[in-house]
Amino acid sequence: MRLSRRNRIPVNNIDKLPSGLYRPSFERDNCGFGLIAQMDGKASHWLVKTAIGSLGCLTHRGAIAPDGKTGDGCGLLFKKPDDFLRTLAQELGFTLADHYAVGMVFLHQDPSLADAARKQLEHQLDREGLTVAGWRRVPTDSSACGSEALKSLPVIEQIFVNAPEKSPLPPFVKGGGESSSPPLSKGERGGEIFDEASFQRHLYIARRRTEKAVKNDATFYIVSLSATVIAYKGLVMPANLPVFYPDLQDERFASALCVYHQRFSTNTWPQWRLAQPFRYLAHNGEINTIQGNRYWSMARSQKFATPLIPNMDDVRPLVSMTGSDSLSLDNMLEALLAGGVDLFHAMRLLIPPAWQNDKTLDPELRAFYEYNSMHMEPWDGPAGIVLSDGRYAVCAMDRNGLRPARYVITRDRHITLASETGVYDYAPGDVVAKGRLKPGQMIAADTQTGQLLLPDDIDNQLKARHPYRAWLKQYTKQLTAPENPAVEPDMDEAALFVQQKLFQVSFEERDQILRVLAESGQEAVGSMGDDTPMAVLSRQHRPLADYFRQQFAQVTNPPIDPLREAIVMSLNTCLGRERNLFDSDSTHAARLTIDSPVLSEGQFQQLLNLNDPDYAVQCIDLNYTGTGSLQAAVEQVCANAEAAVRSGKVIIVLSDRAITKESLAIPALLAVGAVHHRLIRLGLRCDANIVVETGTARDPHHFAVLIGYGATAVYPYLAYACLRDMVRTGEITGQDIAKVLANYRKGIDKGLYKIISKMGISTIASYRGAQLFEAVGLHDEVVDLCFTGTTSRLQGTNFADLEDDQRQLARLAWSPRKPLQQGGQLKYVHGGEYHCYNPDVVQTLQVAVKSGDYKTYLQFAELVNTRPIATLRDMLVLRDNIKPIAVDEVEPIEAILPRFDSAGMSLGALSPEAHEALAVAMNRLGGRSNSGEGGEDPRRYGTEKTSKIKQVAAGRFGVTPAYLINAEVLQIKIAQGAKPGEGGQLPGEKVNQMIAELRYARPGVSLISPPPHHDIYSIEDLAQLIFDLKQINPQALVSVKLVAEAGVGTVAAGVAKAYADLITISGYDGGTGASPLTSVKYAGSPWELGLTETHQTMRANDLRGRVRLQTDGGLKTGYDVIKAAILGAESFGFGTGPMVALGCKYLRICHLNTCATGVATQHDGLRKDHFIGLPEMVENYFKFVARETREWLAKLGVKTLAELIGRTDLLQAISGDTAKQQRLDLAPILSDAGVPKDKPQYCTQARNEPFDKGELAEQMVSDMLDAITHQRGGSFNYRVRNVNRSIGARLSGEIARRHGNQGMAGAPISVHLKGTAGQSFGVWNAGGLYMHLEGDANDYVGKGMAGGKLAIYPPRESHFKSNETAIIGNTCLYGATGGKLFAAGLAGERFAVRNSGSTAVVEGIGDHGCEYMTDGIVVVLGAAGLNFGAGMTGGFAFVLDLDNTFSERYNPELVDLHRIHTPGMEQHAAYLRNLIQDYVDETGSQWGQVILDDFATVADKFWLIKAKAAKLEHLLGAPRVSIHDLITPVYVAAASAAAAEVR
């Protein structure tokens, strides 16, 4: 069984899906976390109780199994409750030594297995000279567990371990490699110094040996085994944790420090051992780089040497290759600590801040990070980490600040820090300080000294350890050869001709890819989707890179915007041997650095000629004589590389350049992967670098695969030779060769940034070797040798096929009569690659829908259904031994049509005429059209032109309360098939008056859609957004659109647990209005894989019955519908099909606004004179498809489409036409994955109701509904807690439903609240809703706010200074379109991101303020963080800059700065002053008053920041008037009834 061979995980659940597409490695988890500590180390049971209570306040961040009881796991990690444990020991008659440890152990239910494990642990402890005092059966109450948890409930015991009187290991080495580390605690005992670190180390070694010795027992797990901490965790809900563990209720259980965690796993097979915290840490977020980190830790483990662990093999492997990312991170941390690295240093190594591009960073500190960067790549990703070693309580934040962490310090010297503020009821008057952790920061409380170590304290300590800067200066070399055209002579024309043919450079690639890169330094942009076959299905010879689909972040982690947030990105690359991390000395600074892995001609020459033994070069030729086999040739290259490294070579250059007529070239990617893995296995990888000189690297994806499989740097000689040739022939003019080459590299660099950021990765070091690809159609023999560990699920192309390709290419290449390939990958070319939307298909369809003639449609269907194999489904055909029924017996097409939706296409991408025609057609048919992400003209609401599906995408354009109310389905677009993981941009010239109005922007201003939803960085964030949407429109169904990739099923399971009602799985072949071509070509997988994996995983998780599943991507005919239904879909999305029906000719020029058919343009003339589409054409199309579907159903003997869902028994795989196709194994697609037949195949419930019933919100509605209905106004009072989420949304929804966005503005309701508001306070606030909050609030305050007012101020009795204290969380005012927000305190990261109209005043903000802002006014009465104003194209801001540092922190690309005390700015100053006055009136802010009192003086410390494109004198002009606000929308009353229908 392939699955178990590749993923040897000792887990019970492994055999749950014996076949099929699921892999355990797909699991993801995100969560809520926190810690509480008494800073002076005073233990109390109160702290224990409070920690548990706080954990309970994070329940909404976890998930709950269908049994309603089993959580995904939660846990507590305590500083050892010494008194309690000693008492227990005494009661049990154990003799405890002065120094002892306690282990928490999960044992198997089978007594013999449990016993074996116990014995093993005892034995290993004994070997380390430690004595076991006894075992205690931990009391548990299984009534707290749900049925899922009970299935795997372990026996839980504690082991008490005594340290010997004297150190058991001679010599017991003191301290670590870092003498100046903060000392680990040392106990005084009878005058003799006891070394606690050493004790811990022996425990660690004993544990690791035990873990390795106990095989075949997946339950056995040592939760903790430490002299300083102990963990209690389990698969229960937080509230039930003390029920399950009565210990926790024991008053004697007192601790001074507790780290807690609540898990949200994407599937419902949570495991006891994966509950957090682990041995040191608990983690909220996801380590995007985990695959690379794991491989590098394996590769590097041979480099780790320390006298502290005499035999490293005892503990290797250091890092688990499976389990969760957090577990692996904990492993690595533990290993570093065991090796003597101290806690702070270790954390900074693992999760460094973004030091490369931060101009404000202290040079000494930068040197510290730079020095360390070579020895450990960042473990990057959204990460909030809390951890403890029993002494320090530490919290660290990733470079992007993508997880919230808020802290409160109270008068009794308790610090509490959690994902949310307000997790326990401290008295407001007791609060000494409140704050939040910023991106890249770490803080710690030292419970031994009582010190609070702020980020600067820790940094200062670390940077001063060694003279890092001097070391670097002395030992670091840089590879910086200036562009020198003379370095490389032009390639001989004849030789270039052969090279191009051999490596498949076509005319099209030269013209469309290389030329664009060279001319503009940017990737080429195109539109529409990829309608060509996957490489394995193609009849052409496709490059190996084509088999690899880029992975991208969706839901469980966010992609990054590499353009607007370039500050966190780096391609910096180090060459040279790595050293032992546990030593620190000057020679460790030795390395050769380059600023990009894309080598210039000069750099490559320089590298070859260094003549430095530290960088000794060995070139290995990748051309082999055609007599051997490809596989043998690859092995030979590996052997040569191994020998070279063993002989001291450091730079291994793999080169395919020296082609000959007699030899074949090993695809460079094969060689790179194979060498990389060989060297890892042998522990040699970190002694060498792999540099590739190759003709196969030309576009960014080519580079990404090479680097992703281990290449350190790439020298694309053939791309350069082509560019030189193009300059020579005049194909590229106007720029000299140096500039052309530099542009090309710049373009590739940008492309690499895009590709790594798609996965949420910031540095190329973390991407290198991370293998973030799914291979589609590669045979195991290839994957196992060269791409070990890559997900590849269908077999396919093997070495023989690849060799055959090479042989045929060589034949063409060396035959002078064979011309350069013309192309055909991007556009249809006669004789080239097959295109599913080729001219015949398009034209036949257009004739059919215009004429309404079903016979013509059948010609179209025939063209599609019998095309040469182009998609996976083309290899699946209906069984022919099925007894048909009469067509009359099948449900009518009226029953089928409601299952059809049009795919999300925005107004903006489409012309209004096309957009409306689609909506009208879908409404008449009883299907649903999708607004896309561009808002919708409110005049369409309630008419047949309205879109029943309203999309909520990352740009949040025009997403207002009224928009959300006028929908049957609210679709959260996480990704789109054509460019998953990327944002978009609507260029200014396309933003005409109408588009601007709908999107709350001004005409001519470019609009940017960020790559991530800034309120979805993880699965529990998605759950929150879904909750927000269900609060504002309880009748609507919430849909989540995902794109197929390996693991999408697991993500979808998480989405179902986040209470989505519908999930769409899009294929890679979806369309787009504009996207870089390499995104269209190389990202996303076929929906046949994604849908099937989702269907299988959801069924296996008992989730299939809870959600409707839709698929889209290249669906064209009823036959497609039938196959999609069989593979698990009950609903079907069509994008390009209906567009073609409306006249689209598949011109692929949507991005130019020149669409000659008037479908995808805003150009007046084109729309008026050339758009021929009518709703009837779309209606004809869908009726034809439904009719064809019905006829197929009859042939299959199935009466309804519902019955067909999941009936994979009706399909059979055909063997295929080509050798590659014949080697495909499609059984996993047709598998039922071992799930019993009686489990639902489709959605069986009307909606997926959230666990959180939002009682307070319901109460508020019932109190105020009358006032809302009658527009009476009024005043109301409530108390709130952090568990009261999305407060105000229910009210805004009711307001918008009755009065539109602003209809109640004249009769406002005032709501007065006290306490801490949960997330999304005031989300989509409607006009006329005023909310005053005395207290503080969490993330997403005022998100999507359209009107009204939010005023937040500290409790009157508090003592802290508001301008130094956090009051609201991250991502506030995201996508707001109006209204006012006044918050008397500091706000978090990304304040006012995508603001398009609201006015806000706060006293300080975090990084990335006003990002992508298009309108509105933001006043910051204090410091703003880094990267202010990135992507800001409209609106303006005032920032108070008391210490004159703002000019280094803003992003100057699109905005400029102005002073307001200068002549001519009087009006602006007065405007600001008035705003501050309003602010002080609303919040009573003392800081605001101070500024007002001295405004004349303070005014010259303010900056006015505005978009460069805007004119200063127009800023204060008439406010933008939006159509959304003028019109009272009509609520579609029928929506609720229709939405409830099971479809």
Added chain:
Amino acid sequence: MANNFQFLDIPRQDPNKTPADERIHQFKEIYGQFNPTAAGDQAGRCIACGNPYCEWKCPVHNYIPNWLKLIAEGRLFEAAELSHKTNSLPEVCGRVCPQDRLCEGACTLNDGFGAVTIGSIEKYITDEAVKQGWRPDMSGVVATGKRVAIIGAGPAGLGCADILTRNGVKAIVFDRYEEIGGLLTFGIPPFKLEKEVIKTRRRLMEEMGVEFVLNTNIGKDIPFQKLLAEYDAVFLGMGTYTYMKGNFPGEDLPGVYDALPYLISNVNRVLGLERRPADFIDMQGQRVMVLGGGDTAMDCNRTAIRQGAASVSCVYRRDEANMPGSRREVANAKEEGVQFVWNSQPVEIIGTDKVEGVKLVTTVLGPPDARGRRVPEIIPGSAEIIPADRVIIAFGFRPSPAAWLAEFNVQLDTQGRVQAPANGTFKHQTSNPKIFSGGDMVRGSDLVVTAVFEGREAAQGILDYLEV
């Protein structure tokens, strides 16, 4: 930067056309040439569709958008190279292809914007490039020592010779006429295709190494057996020369002519190749009636006009929308004074010892037949006689296979076409492995461009057969 809206900003503009009243007095091409700016402007109107419908519709699948882009960028020689990658006679196709039914008809911009002037640009590319000194790049060609005999110097034979030569195979082209081109030279009137064009092409091909053996009738002057013995392979590209008949009374009357002899006699006179003045068929002062609606009919119409006919009427049995000929040619004919009589079917040529008139019946179009063309149905009692002095019959051609083919085991189909399938083991190989064939004699009468394509494809088959 290219202007993406050029297709809107600049209207479609053909090269200057000589005014009708001027051109009817001469046998010169009526279309002028683009200058580089106009060519660039017009080429730049191409919107580079994701589905290049022009290329798809083009029988040789010219890389039209790509060479349009090159012209828009002013890179003439690269355009010429690219144009020759798919077509051996681009300057000819640019002149004689019915673009309005092929590339320009399929052009996305043909819906309301005016299609890109593909034909004129195609013509411009080679004409202008050759004028500026461009020559096909033969530098990389390595002689193989193989030799192939090609019978027929028409489009198929020339296409075949072109590809063979570029791949190092010696092509020797035999033709019974004294000039190459076949119908290109003798069938198509000079006002569409000046004979200088063919001469230039002949020069180019001879420079490339093609050898022409003219005035040589295979089967008469040289036995076919000899070719078969002396060459590595033989290609047959001899076209279709049997005239279709109307099969109605009066076809044999004096004053009734078949289209081809009429056209050839005219070309011979224009080119000065006329052997005897009596061979010339003169329409001066005559009332001419041309029967048929294809491009050949148009050629006859317009030749007659130029010869000074008193009147020229063209009779066709379907309506204007359903005629097979190029619409552009119909328009030109109308401008030049040709009268069209649509929906009329000749049923008899009237006259005692010479033509006096033609009896026509009126038709209406019925439902489409199996091939999708609407069938004309005769309205009873609608007959009338239109007076005429000369009648030219232009109903098309049928295959005219040489009698000796059978001796060499070359099989024909029931309609007399040589069987040489495009998808055989070797493309266009006949039932005699050494003999290949393409063009009209395989397909039946068809377009010039189709013949070029088949000749080129057959050359690939020959190369594969010869293992070059």
